[in-house]
Amino acid sequence: MITITQDDLSKWLEHVRIYANNGKVADYIPALANQQPETNAVAYYPLEGDLICSGQSEYCFTIQSISKVITLAVALIQHGERAVFSRVDKEPTSDPFYSVAKLEVEKPAKPFNPMINAGALAVTNMIRGRNSEEMVNEILRLVRLLTNDETVTYDPEVAQSEYETSFLNRALCYFMKQHGVITGSVEELLDVYTKQCAISMNVQQLARMGAVFANDGRDPDTNEVLIPDQVARICKTFMVTCGMYNESGTFAINVGIPAKSGVSGAVMGILRRSGGIAVFGPALNAKGNSVVGLRFLENLAEEKSWSIF
Numbered sequence: 001m002i003t004i005t006q007d008d009l010s011k012w013l014e015h016v017r018i019y020a021n022n023g024k025v026a027d028y029i030p031a032l033a034n035q036q037p038e039t040n041a042v043a044y045y046p047l048e049g050d051l052i053c054s055g056q057s058e059y060c061f062t063i064q065s066i067s068k069v070i071t072l073a074v075a076l077i078q079h080g081e082r083a084v085f086s087r088v089d090k091e092p093t094s095d096p097f098y099s100v101a102k103l104e105v106e107k108p109a110k111p112f113n114p115m116i117n118a119g120a121l122a123v124t125n126m127i128r129g130r131n132s133e134e135m136v137n138e139i140l141r142l143v144r145l146l147t148n149d150e151t152v153t154y155d156p157e158v159a160q161s162e163y164e165t166s167f168l169n170r171a172l173c174y175f176m177k178q179h180g181v182i183t184g185s186v187e188e189l190l191d192v193y194t195k196q197c198a199i200s201m202n203v204q205q206l207a208r209m210g211a212v213f214a215n216d217g218r219d220p221d222t223n224e225v226l227i228p229d230q231v232a233r234i235c236k237t238f239m240v241t242c243g244m245y246n247e248s249g250t251f252a253i254n255v256g257i258p259a260k261s262g263v264s265g266a267v268m269g270i271l272r273r274s275g276g277i278a279v280f281g282p283a284l285n286a287k288g289n290s291v292v293g294l295r296f297l298e299n300l301a302e303e304k305s306w307s308i309f
């Protein structure tokens, strides 16, 4: 059982905030370019005890790639492992999350894993629903359970902004559609995908989502099963091998916990049997990970000996 105090959060956030100067806010999604690099926040949702936070912990951001973990859980719950892993593989790549390159390596266009964009798009394509609205609602349903907040929804402005500029994601979809890895309307799929990426919340809610995974899929307050433990285990394993994009190996050595980042600058980390931690800082390094988020987690992990390895 790891103990983290309010002082730990404040001390390390104060210590690492300056690193925002070393990063750059994502601007390939126009609506994300408005984020202020100096914004930062952290929250810890322990399985025992009260939520603690520091920084701008009410500030809402979009979860971006962190949504890939949620859609993977929904697809696994709806279709099972065999069906999901017939569409997407389980192997990390050393390529950036948006890369097209590996789709030609493994025939027929099967993405390497569900944490890169190609794999996430293939997984989202599996979510049940007669139209994009129903599919988005399936995803939101789980997010609302994990955050214990019925009001959580997507930011329509960020979703629209990404939808209009998703040329690379469109290309990935059409390539996979050609090879039968995805089916149906690409525009409808991008509508769902850009909305799932634009799901908006603060670090307190993100830490609660992490706490559910830390509790092997059970609600941290009621112990009710929200995600079957086998599904939670698969999600956490992907977070270790692919959660921090092509920086996952370095993160595994320096921090050593399952974690998932998004280009908004958010990171969700899992301290198994202890709690969920969330950090936000929109300035990113070259791999697309929050510089403040990484420094914060590295420092705290070292101090508290978090590594699961």
Ligand SMILES: NC(=O)CC[C@H](N)C(=O)O
Binding pocket: 063, 064, 065, 066, 097, 098, 117, 162, 169, 197, 261, 262, 263, 264, 288
């Ligand atoms: N790394 C990310 O957070 C990527 C998510 C983003 N919406 C995209 O598809 O490009």
